[in-house]
Amino acid sequence: MLAITIVGLFLIPTCVACGVRRHRQQSGFKAIIDTEFDDYLQELLHEQPDIRSEWNLERNMIKIQREIGCGEFGRIELAEFRRGKATCLVAVKSLISGRCLPVSYRDFCHEILCLKRLHGHPNIINFLGIVISGDPKYIIVEYAARGDLLSYVQAFRNQGVTFREEKRLVRMATDITFALQHMDMERFIHRDLACRNVLIMEDYIAKIGDFGLSRDIYETGRYWKNPWSQCQGPLPFKWMPPEFMTQGIFETKGDIWSYGVMLWEITTLGETPFSNVPAHMMVSLLLDGKRLPQPENCTDNLYAIMRKCWQSQPEDRPNAQDLTNELKDLFTKEKKFFKTVVPDALGVD
The missing domain is CATH 1.10.510.10 (Transferase(Phosphotransferase) domain 1)
Incomplete structure (x- = not known):
């Protein structure tokens, strides 16, 4: 379960990646993998139902401006976040559809759980919410203007x-x-x-x-x-x-x-x-x-x-x-x- 994965992200031998080679050999690889991502998210929402009710944001609240980081499986972008009449800059994390391994989906869901759990401390990045309707899925956090x-x-x-x-x-x-x-x-x-x-x-x-x-x-x-x-x-x-x-x-x-x-x-x-x-x-x-x-x-x-x-x-x-x-x-x-x-x-x- 995802709740257990938090405690042992690197140590739980779930072996979800072990079937990736088999998946790659099949037609419709992208659809299979994206379905697997949905399974991870549904498990997350089942374990933490308040994420859907309290932290789920509408996609039209986010206006992407530019990419500020990118890897093989994921990216982070600078965006304008609008809630009511207030706007601010935020960082938006997402996975690149069709490229990811199951461990990438686990990391994505793990990050949501961690940010939610530690939300509110002045020395931990502020979690603003997620966008899970449509694609790509987003994790929204406050923007650190001076970088890492x-x-x-x-x-x-x-x-x-x-x-x-x-x-x-x-x-x-x-x-x-x-x-x-x-x-x-x-x-x-x-x-x-x-x-x-x-x-x-x-x-x-x-x-x-x-x-x-x-x-x-x-x-x-x-x-x-x-x-x-x-x-x-x-x-x-x-x-x-x-x-x-x-x-x-x-x-x-x-x-x-x-x-x-x-x-x-x-x-x-x-x-x-x-x-x-x-x-x-x-x-x-x-x-x-x-x-x-x-x-x-x-x-x-x-x-x-x-x-x-x-x-x-x-x-x-x-x-x-x-x-x-x-x-x-x-x-x-x-x-x-x-x-x-x-x-x-x-x-x-």
């Missing part, structure tokens, strides 16, 4: 980080610990926490923004197929804890491991972790005690926080509240993430 955190930090590679921007990055990193605290209270596990999945609003508030579709839409070079099952989509091994790779276990403290990698991404201005290590070698590397090195411009105390996130035993890692406190304490004492920063322009706050 990975692109944001990579933009500083040439000019460097200023004092003002460093302060913003500290706040963004803390924003995500607030989101993790909420997710922990909701007994929710993300499994794909990374800079690419953190979105930045107009006022520089950071929000966790993707719960399933990002593996296709946003990034094609950072995910690898799970070696244990062909029934699962590609996974971000270089952000995942060793207990997942060895035992298939991913619990709350797995997100803490990924958060440490996210801090590493920030302080390297968006480098790829273990960029020269093949995905299949990650298990032996981590079990040998190897960890990401301290970035050249990263303070010792911030790197110490990362290392705490990368403890081999999950119970030895900090929780989200611990991380919030440690980041606040770090900035109170050192007032910086980076050893050196670029002075702000004169007259700029």
